[in-house]
Amino acid sequence: MQSAVLAVLVLGVLAPAASAAGTETFFLGPEGMPLGSLIGTPRGGEMPNYDRGRDLEPGLLLARSDKGLLEIDETRYQLWHAEMTGRHLAGYPTLVVWSAAAGFDTTLAGVFSIYLLDCPASTVACDELASQEVTVAPEPTGTWVETEVALPVFDHVFGEGRHLGVRIVVSERSETDMMFAYGYPKYRSRLTVSADAPLALAEAAAPPAQRPALASVERLGRVKPLSSVTVETEAEPGDIDSLTPWLATLTASTVLLVILGVVLVFTLSPHGRRERSRIGAHGVRGRNRTVIST
DSSP: OHHHHHHHHHHHHHHHHHHHTTOEEEEEOSOOSSEEEEESSOOSSOOOBTTTTTOSSSBEEEOEESOGGGOOOTTSEEEEEEEOTTOEEEEEEEEEEEEEEGGGOSSOOEEEEEEEEEEOTTOOSOEEEEEEEEEEOOOTTOSOEEEEEEOOOEEEEOOTTOEEEEEEEEETTSSSOEEEEOSBTTBOOEEEEESSOOHHHHHHTSOTTHHHHHHHHHHHHHOOOHHHHHHHHHSOGGGHHHHHHHHHHHHHHHHHHHHHHHHHHHHHSHHHHHHHHHHHHHHHHHHHHHHHHO
16 A cells, blocks of 8 residues: 555656656847857846947847848847757747837837757858747837747757757848847746647647537527527517417417308308208208198
8 A cells, every 4th residue: 555655656746757858948048149048047137238239228139130040230130059969859849038129119010030040159051940930019018028939840950069049030021120038037038849739739730620610519509499589589588478378369269260261261162152052942842842731
C-alpha cells in the first residue's frame, strides 16, 4: 500500500516536469543595438531607454523599412541571437512581444515583421526558418501592448557555430514607427518553442465539416412547428383553458354546418328532386286508395 502511494506521489511530481520538457523559452535580452542576446529569465531593474539618441521614451524605437530581412540600417531593425551548435529545435514557435506606436500615439496602427533565423556567428547572411507579419491596432490608453504571434512549425538542427536569431523589422506599411519593450520582468518579450500547437492553431486545424454541422443543429433546434408558433401568437399560455369550451362549441357547430350542407346539396340535386317526386306520388296514391276504400 505504501509503495503504491509513493508511486502516485512520484508521478504527480514528475508529470509537470515531463510536460514542460518539450518547451524551450528564449527571452529578448536588454543589451546591444542592433544586436542583442537571447537570455534566460530577466531579473530585476527597470527597463531603460535603450536608444537615448533616438527618443526620450523607454524601450527601443525602430523606424519603418521597406527592405525586410535585407535591412542593414541599425535604426530600422533589431536582432537577438544565441549560439546553438548541434542543437535540435523543433515544434511550434511563438513570440510574445510588447510594442507601442512611436511616442505612444493612440490613433495609429503599427505593422512589423518577425523573422526566426539560423545565423553564422557574424549574424550576416542568415537563413530564414519562419516569419510572420503582425498588425497592432491603435491603443486608446497610450501604453504598451502585449501581442502573441504564432509562427509556422519547424524542425531544424543547427550546425557548427550557428546561432538562433530573432529579428524584428517595422514594415513600411505601418502607419507609424514603433517602440518595443523587452529585457525587463514586467515586459518579458520572448520566443517559446513548444511541442504542442498553440490553442488558436489547434482550433483552426479542426475539420471544417464539424463546425457547420454543429451550427446547423443549433439552428434546427430553434425552429418551431408552425402550429406552435400560431398558438403562441394568438393566445397567451394562461388563456388556453378558457379557450377550450369555445373550441369545442366551434367544432360542434362546424360539424352541424357540414351535415346541413350535405342535406341541402342532396335536396337540390336532380336525384333528390326525383326522390321527392316519387315520395309525393306515393303519398297521393295512398290518399286516393284510402278515400276509395271508405
